Amino acid sequence: MAARIILFTGKGGVGKTSVAAASARRAAREGRRTLVVSTDAAHSLGDVLGVAIGDEVTAVGDGLDALQIDGRAELTRHWGAVRTWATRSLVARGVDRVSADELTVPPGLEELLSLLRLVELQRRGDHDVIVVDCAPSGETLRLLSFPDIAHWWLQRIAPREDELLGAARPIARALLGIGLPEGDVTAEIHRLMESLLAIRALLVDHERVSVRLVATADQVVIEETRRTFTALALYGVATDAVVINRLFPDDVGAYFAAWRERQQARMAEIGDAFAPLPILRAPYFDHEVVGADALDRLGAALYPQAPVSDRLYVGAAREFTVDGDRAELRIAVPFADREDVRLRRSGAELIVDVAGRRRTVLLPAAVADYRPSAATVDGGVLRITLQAPAPTDSR
Ligand SMILES: Nc1ncnc2c1ncn2[C@@H]1O[C@H](COP(=O)(O)OP(=O)(O)O)[C@@H](O)[C@H]1O
Numbered sequence: 241m242a243a244r245i246i247l248f249t250g251k252g253g254v255g256k257t258s259v260a261a262a263s264a265r266r267a268a269r270e271g272r273r274t275l276v277v278s279t280d281a282a283h284s285l286g287d288v289l290g291v292a293i294g295d296e297v298t299a300v301g302d303g304l305d306a307l308q309i310d311g312r313a314e315l316t317r318h319w320g321a322v323r324t325w326a327t328r329s330l331v332a333r334g335v336d337r338v339s340a341d342e343l344t345v346p347p348g349l350e351e352l353l354s355l356l357r358l359v360e361l362q363r364r365g366d367h368d369v370i371v372v373d374c375a376p377s378g379e380t381l382r383l384l385s386f387p388d389i390a391h392w393w394l395q396r397i398a399p400r401e402d403e404l405l406g407a408a409r410p411i412a413r414a415l416l417g418i419g420l421p422e423g424d425v426t427a428e429i430h431r432l433m434e435s436l437l438a439i440r441a442l443l444v445d446h447e448r449v450s451v452r453l454v455a456t457a458d459q460v461v462i463e464e465t466r467r468t469f470t471a472l473a474l475y476g477v478a479t480d481a482v483v484i485n486r487l488f489p490d491d492v493g494a495y496f497a498a499w500r501e502r503q504q505a506r507m508a509e510i511g512d513a514f515a516p517l518p519i520l521r522a523p524y525f526d527h528e529v530v531g532a533d534a535l536d537r538l539g540a541a542l543y544p545q546a547p548v549s550d551r552l553y554v555g556a557a558r559e560f561t562v563d564g565d566r567a568e569l570r571i572a573v574p575f576a577d578r579e580d581v582r583l584r585r586s587g588a589e590l591i592v593d594v595a596g597r598r599r600t601v602l603l604p605a606a607v608a609d610y611r612p613s614a615a616t617v618d619g620g621v622l623r624i625t626l627q628a629p630a631p632t633d634s635r
């Protein structure tokens with residue numbers, strides 16, 4: 241059986257590393273051979289577990305291994321030849337070496353190459369569950385469009401490469417005084433492109449991979465988390481739960497009472513924004529979440545019932561497809577009929593009332609001004625067609 245992969249992502253500081261480490265310890269206690277991996281350059285996983293970890297899989301407990309992926313090392317492993325060549329070319333054109341070094345690494349590539357290690361680890365089959373402590377949401381997401389670029393490259397450019405580069409080579413050499421990439425560089429680009437497609441294929445495999453969004457009940461955090469949820473739906477990656485961390489307990493005292501009330505009020509809104517996903521909750525502890533005991537307390541709070549490695553929501557809670565001036569949004573609405581559905585737009589938000597329950601959907605930026613033009617309900621899925629506004633005549 242290939243491993244289940246559970247990725248934890250969210251805004252910086254919300255508790256991703258704590259929640260990932262707590263989930264991994266709990267999965268191990270549930271008898272699953274578990275590996276917890278950090279791809280975040282912040283390197284705090286080892287500190288939280290209270291064990292030194294590094295770039296090799298290390299046993300850190302009963303049935304629990306840990307790994308801190310070193311993005312820099314992965315970069316050298318997969319992108320070294322391209323980088324050397326590209327840096328040399330830029331320096332030859334008068335770019336200083338430090339800037340050239342920066343320019344030859346596309347943003348997010350390090351993190352992406354870290355995910356590539358996941359493909360290898362999953363194929364190796366040593367673990368039942370791989371829990372991943374990801375980089376903050378923005379960075380992680382930027383990566384998901386890379387494989388699309390890879391796809392485009394392989395289909396459109398790669399077959400014609402010899403023709404294109406063959407024609408350009410003498411001109412480039414004459415004009416720029418540099419050569420076009422030699423065999424090892426193009427081979428490395430191809431290998432990477434293929435690896436990116438493998439990551440993509442893995443990430444959209446709903447049976448294997450689930451994302452859990454970690455957030456706190458603060459407005460700015462929720463807004464970012466909703467953007468992430470929408471982006472994941474757009475890329476076809478399944479989110480199976482939302483974690484709301486650091487909720488003030490009932491006996492928080494007078495000083496934090498107003499905070500607690502605000503958090504409580506926001507929970508309804510959070511439910512609407514992520515329905516029908518389950519919301520896992522964790523209290524604000526009166527101590528840092530470091531070490532085995534603290535992690536196990538957090539794990540027990542997060543998973544009162546279901547085992548960590550279960551798919552906590554089966555199906556696609558939200559899916560988007562965008563095709564030119566038409567987009568389709570699919571929302572899971574178990575047990576609803578078309579007559580039960582009311583739609584309303586409010587800014588970039590689509591408000592969907594289904595049989596007395598509200599779902600609020602943040603539209604992807606690219607279609608934020610599209611208007612709903614049709615809606616159908618079939619087999620528990622509400623399909624909403626969105627249409628681009630009619631182009632205004634500029635003549
Ligand atoms: N439920 C909680 N109660 C109290 N402190 C928490 C809780 N969750 C996380 N923390 C603390 O908050 C800080 C940030 O958590 P961390 O997991 O490192 O966040 P991230 O990985 O998202 O940056 C850490 O000091 C951690 O111990």
Ligand SMILES: [Mg+2]
Binds near residue numbers: 256257284
């Ligand atoms: Mg962290």
